Amino acid sequence: MSAERECDVVVVGAGLAGLCAARELLARGTEPLVLEGRERVGGRTLTEQLGNGAFVDHGGQWVSPGQGEIVALARELGVDLFASWDAGATVHWRSGERSIAPGLFGADEDGALADLRDTAKRLTEMAAELPEAAPWAAPRATEWDAITLHRWLSENVESMRARFGMARSLAGVFAGGPGETSLLAALAIIRSGAHEVSRLIAEGDPGPERRFVGGAQQLCERMAADLEDRVLLDDLVSRIEHGRDRVVVVGERGRVAARVAIVTLPPTIAGRIRYVPALAAARDHLTQRMPMGWVIKAHCVYDSRFWAEEGLAGKVVSDEGVVRASADNSPPQGAPGILVGFIDGERARRLATRTTSTRGATTSSLAAPTAAISPRVCGRPTARPCGSRSARSCGREPRRPPPGTANSRAPCIPVASPPAPRSTWSVRDRDPSGQPRPI
Amino acid sequence: MSAERECDVVVVGAGLAGLCAARELLARGTEPLVLEGRERVGGRTLTEQLGNGAFVDHGGQWVSPGQGEIVALARELGVDLFASWDAGATVHWRSGERSIAPGLFGADEDGALADLRDTAKRLTEMAAELPEAAPWAAPRATEWDAITLHRWLSENVESMRARFGMARSLAGVFAGGPGETSLLAALAIIRSGAHEVSRLIAEGDPGPERRFVGGAQQLCERMAADLEDRVLLDDLVSRIEHGRDRVVVVGERGRVAARVAIVTLPPTIAGRIRYVPALAAARDHLTQRMPMGWVIKAHCVYDSRFWAEEGLAGKVVSDEGVVRASADNSPPQGAPGILVGFIDGERARRLATRTTSTRGATTSSLAAPTAAISPRVCGRPTARPCGSRSARSCGREPRRPPPGTANSRAPCIPVASPPAPRSTWSVRDRDPSGQPRPI
Numbered sequence: 001m002s003a004e005r006e007c008d009v010v011v012v013g014a015g016l017a018g019l020c021a022a023r024e025l026l027a028r029g030t031e032p033l034v035l036e037g038r039e040r041v042g043g044r045t046l047t048e049q050l051g052n053g054a055f056v057d058h059g060g061q062w063v064s065p066g067q068g069e070i071v072a073l074a075r076e077l078g079v080d081l082f083a084s085w086d087a088g089a090t091v092h093w094r095s096g097e098r099s100i101a102p103g104l105f106g107a108d109e110d111g112a113l114a115d116l117r118d119t120a121k122r123l124t125e126m127a128a129e130l131p132e133a134a135p136w137a138a139p140r141a142t143e144w145d146a147i148t149l150h151r152w153l154s155e156n157v158e159s160m161r162a163r164f165g166m167a168r169s170l171a172g173v174f175a176g177g178p179g180e181t182s183l184l185a186a187l188a189i190i191r192s193g194a195h196e197v198s199r200l201i202a203e204g205d206p207g208p209e210r211r212f213v214g215g216a217q218q219l220c221e222r223m224a225a226d227l228e229d230r231v232l233l234d235d236l237v238s239r240i241e242h243g244r245d246r247v248v249v250v251g252e253r254g255r256v257a258a259r260v261a262i263v264t265l266p267p268t269i270a271g272r273i274r275y276v277p278a279l280a281a282a283r284d285h286l287t288q289r290m291p292m293g294w295v296i297k298a299h300c301v302y303d304s305r306f307w308a309e310e311g312l313a314g315k316v317v318s319d320e321g322v323v324r325a326s327a328d329n330s331p332p333q334g335a336p337g338i339l340v341g342f343i344d345g346e347r348a349r350r351l352a353t354r355t356t357s358t359r360g361a362t363t364s365s366l367a368a369p370t371a372a373i374s375p376r377v378c379g380r381p382t383a384r385p386c387g388s389r390s391a392r393s394c395g396r397e398p399r400r401p402p403p404g405t406a407n408s409r410a411p412c413i414p415v416a417s418p419p420a421p422r423s424t425w426s427v428r429d430r431d432p433s434g435q436p437r438p439i
Numbered sequence: 440m441s442a443e444r445e446c447d448v449v450v451v452g453a454g455l456a457g458l459c460a461a462r463e464l465l466a467r468g469t470e471p472l473v474l475e476g477r478e479r480v481g482g483r484t485l486t487e488q489l490g491n492g493a494f495v496d497h498g499g500q501w502v503s504p505g506q507g508e509i510v511a512l513a514r515e516l517g518v519d520l521f522a523s524w525d526a527g528a529t530v531h532w533r534s535g536e537r538s539i540a541p542g543l544f545g546a547d548e549d550g551a552l553a554d555l556r557d558t559a560k561r562l563t564e565m566a567a568e569l570p571e572a573a574p575w576a577a578p579r580a581t582e583w584d585a586i587t588l589h590r591w592l593s594e595n596v597e598s599m600r601a602r603f604g605m606a607r608s609l610a611g612v613f614a615g616g617p618g619e620t621s622l623l624a625a626l627a628i629i630r631s632g633a634h635e636v637s638r639l640i641a642e643g644d645p646g647p648e649r650r651f652v653g654g655a656q657q658l659c660e661r662m663a664a665d666l667e668d669r670v671l672l673d674d675l676v677s678r679i680e681h682g683r684d685r686v687v688v689v690g691e692r693g694r695v696a697a698r699v700a701i702v703t704l705p706p707t708i709a710g711r712i713r714y715v716p717a718l719a720a721a722r723d724h725l726t727q728r729m730p731m732g733w734v735i736k737a738h739c740v741y742d743s744r745f746w747a748e749e750g751l752a753g754k755v756v757s758d759e760g761v762v763r764a765s766a767d768n769s770p771p772q773g774a775p776g777i778l779v780g781f782i783d784g785e786r787a788r789r790l791a792t793r794t795t796s797t798r799g800a801t802t803s804s805l806a807a808p809t810a811a812i813s814p815r816v817c818g819r820p821t822a823r824p825c826g827s828r829s830a831r832s833c834g835r836e837p838r839r840p841p842p843g844t845a846n847s848r849a850p851c852i853p854v855a856s857p858p859a860p861r862s863t864w865s866v867r868d869r870d871p872s873g874q875p876r877p878i
Contacts, residue, residue: 272711288730
């Protein structure tokens with residue numbers, strides 16, 4: 001282990017949060033050092049360049065209307081945004097039948113759409129009761145954190161189609177599916193504007209979802225470039241020791257002493273660091289109660305956006321198969337045509353289990369989403385399946401993924417918030433111990 | 440870091456599971472080495488000797504009828520069992536009123552007891568559908584793992600008192616309360632015979648709960664003594680590296696090479712070890728989805744078992760206050776008189792939060808359970824509050840707790856199994872990857 005380094009503030013994690021923190025510190029004259037366990041920056045954003053300006057984002061990618069902070073950051077960093085490909089009809093695959101309808105929720109032949117809009121309105125109203133920066137302080141936080149979103153839907157939404165539509169719509173955000181998500185966590189996402197539920201009740205068009213020209217990971221790459229040698233890769237932090245007036249962060253490349261450490265890892269990963277002295281119990285238990293979710297993005301690359309010629313948006317909403325939702329993920333110039341399929345919750349778990357065993361199994365399991373998206377959209381064969389990645393876990397991805405396999409870990413895994421009455425959200429807003437803790 | 444040691448099998452954790460494993464290995468001529476992170480053996484058993492044969496168990500302590508394995512182990516090790524103090528009536532504190540009734544569930548003035556017995560019968564029948572060694576393989580495992588015990592009770596038990604009684608009864612086992620426990624996890628506990636629900640429907644008396652003369656931690660202490668220098672304390676494992684035909688376990692005292700490593704830590708703590716290569720995703724996610732529960736045991740020590748003179752069992756069942764359940768925890772000889780109060784779920788979280796801040800807060804929070812138990816039983820003041828410990832977290836307890844505080848971490852924390860459809864129990868029974876994994 002090498003000698004000790006010093007800086008003002010150690011930042012653990014070179015994702016959006018960590019690099020933003022370091023960037024702001026530096027702007028104020030405080031010297032940061034960012035320690036990143038992986039061999040790359042970006043955290044849960046990860047872009048694969050396909051050449052000629054084409055790319056796929058294996059991690060977070062969409063910017064919703066109202067998310068002004070990240071838009072401002074992109075502008076500062078010189079990363080342009082473009083309107084995500086959205087025009088056209090959605091293919092609905094329900095009980096083995098294929099139909100085409102304008103919106104995500106199909107034709108309103110049985111009043112389900114009205115029910116859905118009503119549900120969206122109620123959820124939005126409930127979400128409005130949440131203080132934006134402190135959802136756990138909402139008057140009904142305890143009640144809402146004690147039940148799943150799924151249970152609330154089943155008790156409050158009459159139409160099965162509306163329940164299904166809302167559950168599917170929210171499942172993509174929560175990865176684990178509504179059975180694993182607390183109602184409070186769902187409301188917090190809606191409150192933050194990060195979910196399209198508000199679109200269902202908008203008076204006017206709130207504007208399109210947007211994507212980053214060149215991919216979402218660029219934000220981190222540019223921030224890291226500005227930070228120069230203040231970002232250390234391949235430097236997994238295993239231990240944080242708090243002394244009276246300084247903290248020592250132990251990574252694989254040695255010890256760094258600082259005044260303050262900022263840990264930006266997802267809760268469960270932050271919990272895997274050894275803290276000396278130990279984290280306060282409430283904080284430690286929080287890290288045990290916010291597991292990572294399960295989601296896999298599978299991309300299929302075609303020569304063109306052929307679905308557009310047929311008036312389709314590239315969106316599929318399905319109640320069977322491995323892929324339950326897809327979208328048009330083509331680059332701004334419209335070529336190649338790229339579809340992204342989402343595999344979440346239990347299906348992702350099963351698929352990840354298979355993909356890790358052998359390369360043969362990997363290949364066949366990736367053929368499944370390809371087949372699921374393509375024939376339903378137009379029956380054409382997949383022109384060129386992209387080397388898709390399975391988002392199968394969190395935190396540590398293998399340093400050198402075996403070439404030719406889809407076995408590497410992509411980062412598009414939100415944090416799940418299962419119900420845990422008053423034990424998760426409610427401990428977030430305070431330091432229960434007075435002892436040093438990561439912030 | 441010191442040089443590398445070698446043995447046949449490294450066992451991580453010197454609790455009951457780890458020491459039993461090492462003991463069996465040694466008996467078969469395989470050389471084990473047990474690495475323990477704490478400065479003591481015992482895991483979630485921890486006994487404090489009070490002198491003159493008196494003791495309190497801060498961790499697991501009761502042996503239920505049918506738990507033959509641990510009885511056989513105790514016999515082999517020369518640790519005697521005695522019938523836990525149980526005779527006498529229970530004090531019921533409900534809606535501010537104190538009443539006395541023979542059983543844990545109060546007088547049956549409104550048919551609640553019949554409802555409760557019926558509930559116990561139904562749960563026992565459902566539990567009987569679980570294969571004992573593989574609850575996740577039960578025909579309805581998926582359905583039962585997707586909902587909380589709390590929800591099942593609210594939908595299937597009409598009498599609120601019966602619901603309350605069953606929830607209270609099971610809450611003690613699950614620490615987090617029924618809102619956090621999946622129905623499948625509850626049924627698995629009932630199936631294993633570790634919960635007294637079967638007593639409610641027993642034709643005959645199944646026999647008393649028993650305790651270990653001298654305390655439960657002795658089992659581990661005696662096994663460790665037999666293992667001699669094969670148990671290393673203060674040796675927290677941080678990393679396990681799997682090679683082609685050997686595994687290297689890295690602890691604080693150096694590296695140990697072996698053919699096999701057996702990790703006996705609770706899932707969440709096992710997940711905090713760094714595995715190289717990484718654990719299979721399904722296994723990793725399992726460690727994220729079985730957090731530790733919350734429970735605090737508070738002991739009050741009196742000169743005598745004065746409650747027995749009044750025909751009371753020392754049991755309090757309360758619907759308010761910090762302590763919701765108590766029991767007679769006196770040693771076999773009956774003196775001193777010791778009451779144990781259980782503080783679980785949200786109340787334990789709040790109390791643990793307070794006890795970690797200052798010694799003053801600790802003292803006053805420990806006075807609360809003392810006051811809660813004592814005046815309700817007979818109005819006498821506490822003769823001598825024992826230096827109770829707060830079970831406030833898991834895994835790593837501070838090496839040297841500040842003297843005079845109640846800040847150390849006792850180990851009586853079961854693992855909670857919140858609902859997680861098909862994502863927890865169902866991955867237990869297989870190696871999803873084919874890659875090396877801890878067993």
